[in-house]
Amino acid sequence: MIGRVFSRNFTRTYKHSLNSHTIQESIIRSEYAVRGAIAMKAMEIERQMETGTKFGFDKITHLNIGNPQDLGQKPISFNREVLASCLVDDPERNRMIYSSDAVDRADHYLSHINHRAAGAYSDSTGIRVVMREVKDFIEKRDGVEVNEDNIYLTNGASEGITYMLRLLIKDENDGIMIPIPQYPIYSALITRFNGKQVPYYLDEETGWRMTYEELEKAYFEATAKGVNVKALTLINPGNPTGQVMSQEDLEKVIKFAHEKRIFLLADEVYQKNIYVDKEFCSVRKALHGLGAPYSNDVELASFHSLSKGLLGECGLRGGYMELHNVNEFAHAMAYKSKAVGLCSNIIGQIGVGLLVNPPTEESVSKEVYDLYKKEEQTIFDGLKHRANLITEKLNNIEGVSCNQVEGAMYAFPKIQLPRAYCHLANTLGIQPDLKYCLDILEKTGIMIVPGSGFGQEEGTFHFRITNLVNCSLEMERALDMIGEFTEDIMSQYRYKGVETVKLPHEPILDSEYQTI
Template identity: 75%
Template sequence: MGRCIMREVKSFIEKRDGVEADENNIFLTNGATEGITFMLNLLIKDENDGIMIPIPQYPMYSALITKFEGTQVPYYLDESKGWGMSYKELERSYAEATDKGINVRSMVVINPGNPTGQVLTQEDLNRVIQFAHDKQIFLLADEVYQRNIYVDKEFCSVRKALSELGSPYNDDVELASFHSLSKGLHGECGLRGGFMELHNMNDFANAMMYKSKAVALCSNIIGQIGVGLMVNPPTEDTVSKEVFDLYQTQEQEIFNGLKYRANLITEKLNSIEGVTCNEVEGAMYAFPQIRLHQSYCDLAQQEGLSPDLKYCLEILAKTGIMIVPGSGFGQEEGTYHFRITNLVNSKTEMTKALDRIGEFTSEIMSVYK
């Protein structure tokens, strides 16, 4: 079973990226998280080993780095440029860590972004690859939202960007890429299935990784089947017209709903006093900034809370809406954010939720001036 699915994943990567893949470099996992956990455990020896992570970031990364007793090396995304990435910031982050004696082993790239919802361009990825090559660090590409893109941009995998940059990058930069059925367009969160592809790994290291992964036995069979369906969906040649039409209709309904709500979130949040939000280009989230008055921030400090946590707790208590404070993801010092998903269905309910957030925030802004 597993080998058949791995061949389907191989074909998927080759079709997506125009490269030649090797099924022996593909590992089926219980969601992307298992693969990421596996790689970070291998990369981190002790607190002297650093992993570069984007800020804001998905908190799983900081938690796992702490678990394995490594060191987080943050690089900041530029909110003023749509959560873009700059080579200068990567250099700053790396230099600051190495000056402290940290051995920077790896760098995480999340594309499309969680929690920021941006889609990195191929030019962005080229800068990342050139940086990784120059510093000889391992790349971890979290690409679980690659189907969730709502703007006029095409998803480009790090694997594809590597291939098109050519030598020496494609022959030298070590890469592990992750995809998942449990997130992304289908969002089967309770169905744990995903895959990890390795590129440019040393043969001995690859063999040791295979042995280490084999000890844990195979990923769950239902998840494997789900991954097979994700990378090799029904076509007119493989199923009846009725089944194919139903699949196409349901998938398009899911995508259209996500796209509509992404646009709605951007529009509604930017209409709220004190709130600004970059366009939600992809993934399932927005990460708006809220400019809370100093008196509100002072009160939060007196209560032993960060201002964004106080805001999120109060909005939960008064409206029943659960959002997540930006401090949980990391943010520039002196700024406050929150993460909101675009999963609320129907459109009417999403609109009502955003309106309640607006009403509550307007009240906060009028009281604390």
């Protein structure tokens, strides 16, 4: 894993009471690759560009993080009109600017919160009418019955994940099973809460599939070391791997959880982003389909967010968590955890309502509905085209292989780096795939994230790249630059013996940082 921490080699003074000797060790040890060394280096380059330093590129291309609107994706008009009408509670004025349907939807929300969209708290678990919309959404999607009191509106899915991991990890002996590769919020939070990571490896050769055999292997290896395995996390569609799990795969996971009596955490924020002939199946639906005893016994927390999907409203920080088969005491503790933060932000909560209750032909005018569907389809078509483009282009680069991007917003290609290049990276004290990503950033301005930040099979190297550049031509150009850079690396280091490799004059990372 990749991380950078402040050097401990300095003299402690009175005015530095908060330092690397006094900050909680678990905070120092936790890592978050998508905003780690690569992001810090990019910020340094951008500061230098602002002061007139010239590079071989005009701007940084952020292919490191799922942030669609930062890369040109336009927001859905109807949703923004509703949010604007909520912030300025003046229906007569708003109808002169926005569609009547949007103003009516805003009034629908405002009437349930005393017409205070941004200036007052809601209940800790959320705005009740939005919670009911989430309930209706899950019931319609999965054919199940949902208790709205099991729903928590959160500041993005990340907040719900944080709450659950904090509840699940009682002490340092508690373990959480996470897929490898994984989204690094899980490893970071498990470390922060002093738990144990229990990695289970996805099978790259079969399109990053999860197997029952690997789950068993990971579980027994952990328990043999005395780890108390409390929960299993799955991400569907996958991040960073982009695979889509079948209902059959999910049923195997559910049976495993039931057999081992462990909690399931279902990260399902990319459920609208599926680009192949597969349908999304939620864990809730698969659990219901299996029937008793599984549907009555297996404990589940599911997460969704309006940051991802087709809305890409990352900055609104809206999401929800649904708990299922969780006992009353655990519910009370979840509520207490949520209540400490009072409530998630109101505009984000309303955004969740718009996520789960979009306009329909029956609810809005034909003009509003047609525009909504056109904007949504345009976003989806662009994501699908670029997903296919990434798969095709990366597989044409020497030394790079990439599974088909079935869903989500990412690809996780494998790269075979020359031995001499790896030796140079090791001599510098960093992972070879981190060096590759830092080098490509400095040469081209393209930000991608090393696979070592997500976890990978020992002896392999990967990187994660997003398919979010809104202009397909710009995406194609970025992929071509990655190809040219990689071919240069292969050509330069392929036949070079490690004894001939010379260190660069300056280290890649600032000297005040160290890698861990």
